Amino acid sequence: MSLTLGVIADDYTGASDLANTLTKESVRTLQTIGVPDAALALPDADAVVVSLKSRSVPAEEAVKMSLAACAWLKARGASHILFKVCSTFDSTDAGNIGPVTDALRLATGAAIVPVTPAFPETGRTVFMGHLFVGTVPLNESPLKDHPLNPMTDADLRRVLARQSTGRVGLVPLKDVAAGVDAIRARLEALALDGRTAAIVDAVFDADLVAIGAAAAGLPLSTGASGLGLGLARALVAGGRVLSQAGDGGAITQGIAGLAAAVAGSCSAATLEQIAVAERVMPVLRLSAERLVTHPDEEVADALAWAKGRLAAGPVLIAASDNPEQVAQVQARFGRTAAGLAVEHGTAAISQGLVAAGVRRLVIAGGETSGASVDRLGLPAFLVGPEIAPGVPLLRTAGQAGEPMVLALKSGNFGGPDFFARAFALMGAGVA
Numbered sequence: 001m002s003l004t005l006g007v008i009a010d011d012y013t014g015a016s017d018l019a020n021t022l023t024k025e026s027v028r029t030l031q032t033i034g035v036p037d038a039a040l041a042l043p044d045a046d047a048v049v050v051s052l053k054s055r056s057v058p059a060e061e062a063v064k065m066s067l068a069a070c071a072w073l074k075a076r077g078a079s080h081i082l083f084k085v086c087s088t089f090d091s092t093d094a095g096n097i098g099p100v101t102d103a104l105r106l107a108t109g110a111a112i113v114p115v116t117p118a119f120p121e122t123g124r125t126v127f128m129g130h131l132f133v134g135t136v137p138l139n140e141s142p143l144k145d146h147p148l149n150p151m152t153d154a155d156l157r158r159v160l161a162r163q164s165t166g167r168v169g170l171v172p173l174k175d176v177a178a179g180v181d182a183i184r185a186r187l188e189a190l191a192l193d194g195r196t197a198a199i200v201d202a203v204f205d206a207d208l209v210a211i212g213a214a215a216a217g218l219p220l221s222t223g224a225s226g227l228g229l230g231l232a233r234a235l236v237a238g239g240r241v242l243s244q245a246g247d248g249g250a251i252t253q254g255i256a257g258l259a260a261a262v263a264g265s266c267s268a269a270t271l272e273q274i275a276v277a278e279r280v281m282p283v284l285r286l287s288a289e290r291l292v293t294h295p296d297e298e299v300a301d302a303l304a305w306a307k308g309r310l311a312a313g314p315v316l317i318a319a320s321d322n323p324e325q326v327a328q329v330q331a332r333f334g335r336t337a338a339g340l341a342v343e344h345g346t347a348a349i350s351q352g353l354v355a356a357g358v359r360r361l362v363i364a365g366g367e368t369s370g371a372s373v374d375r376l377g378l379p380a381f382l383v384g385p386e387i388a389p390g391v392p393l394l395r396t397a398g399q400a401g402e403p404m405v406l407a408l409k410s411g412n413f414g415g416p417d418f419f420a421r422a423f424a425l426m427g428a429g430v431a
């Protein structure tokens with residue numbers, strides 16, 4: 001397999017979001033879980049998105065995992081590496097976007113790295129280096145209350161500089177609007193001035209197309225799905241990838257089995273989606289406290305609840321809670337310990353659901369998805385049609401046993417009826 005584009009994604013929902021964007025742009029794309037085993041037979045692809053669970057681990061670990069993924073992708077011919085981060089730049093001052101970008105820059109020999117999390121389709125735009133979520137700056141959006149990476153500063157130059165060893169510059173919208181040559185010229189000038197990364201403004205998809213054209217000529221970029229769109233357009237236009245329309249129908253072919261959803265995202269979008277799901281399907285609310293103090297009992301009770309209902313249609317099991325409740329649990333047990341306990345619990349529930357015959361599984365939340373997919377030991381995914389912007393259907397690939405169809409929903413993505421829509425596309429409608 002000879003690749004053109006190699007993507008290193010810092011979480012699994014982000015990886016499927018990016019894989020979705022590339023697939024929509026007709027780039028043959030495969031999503032792997034971690035660096036694939038040498039023995040794993042992979043179909044041909046022009047882009048591989050390696051999914052890591054590296055967003056919230058210590059920076060040294062994130063760097064090590066990302067360098068291994070970079071080496072694997074480069075050994076297979078990838079001429080450009082995109083480090084896929086969250087469109088809301090989820091990270092703390094201790095990392096990991098800065099340290100990983102710095103390490104990949106050295107590994108790829110890049111002089112400067114364009115960085116933009118803009119994803120206009122989902123309302124993420126960057127102006128004068130400041131990230132907006134819809135109509136408000138990042139620090140006024142619900143991301144200020146994220147359980148693991150609360151985002152309290154919208155100035156991405158500052159955010160990235162606090163995490164980086166290098167100096168951070170800006171490619172302002174004025175240059176982006178002037179087109180690819182102006183972007184290249186600004187990046188070169190910033191590199192000459194000793195900047196190692198530059199936040200690039202982008203408000204519309206057209207901005208990202210110009211940024212993608214400039215970035216495709218460099219070894220490395222850091223960004224979200226908007227940058228993926230720009231890179232894909234540049235690679236297709238330059239004849240560097242074999243453009244191929246997807247075969248959406250094949251994704252769900254031959255998959256019957258039961259259907260269920262597991263949620264661990266506490267985003268405002270997911271909380272609303274769970275409330276809406278309660279009107280059309282059975283929903284069980286887990287106790288985060290009990291997942292910390294009596295995990296086996298809470299998991300067993302949840303599985304018993306589900307097994308009594310699955311035959312009648314999809315069910316949803318959610319640990320998700322509002323910021324006040326999450327803060328209480330974190331105050332009692334610590335942020336990391338509470339997060340990990342809930343992830344372990346929801347992963348055990350996913351595993352129990354699959355053991356009970358679930359073959360159509362929706363998981364809400366990036367860390368939550370990572371923990372569940374790891375527990376299920378799934379090595380790779382083929383990418384199917386989109387349920388909502390940034391959320392595709394995925395079909396398992398490369399694993400022994402029966403295939404499954406999954407959706408890994410980024411916490412912030414999807415409309416209020418997301419769960420019902422996902423099950424309908426999976427062929428497991430709700431009442």
Ligand SMILES: Nc1ncnc2c1ncn2[C@@H]1O[C@H](COP(=O)(O)OP(=O)(O)O)[C@@H](O)[C@H]1O
Binds near residue numbers: 147266288329330
């Ligand atoms: N009720 C809860 N109390 C405390 N932490 C929780 C609760 N529910 C979920 N979590 C944790 O919050 C984090 C949510 O992150 P994630 O799954 O990445 O969602 P998102 O996609 O919204 O970022 C996970 O670590 C999860 O285990």
Ligand SMILES: O=C(O)[C@@H](O)C(=O)COP(=O)(O)O
Binds near residue numbers: 013014085086365411
């Ligand atoms: O870019 C995005 O917003 C998403 O692809 C993403 O990274 C999702 O992360 P979570 O919200 O933690 O699922």
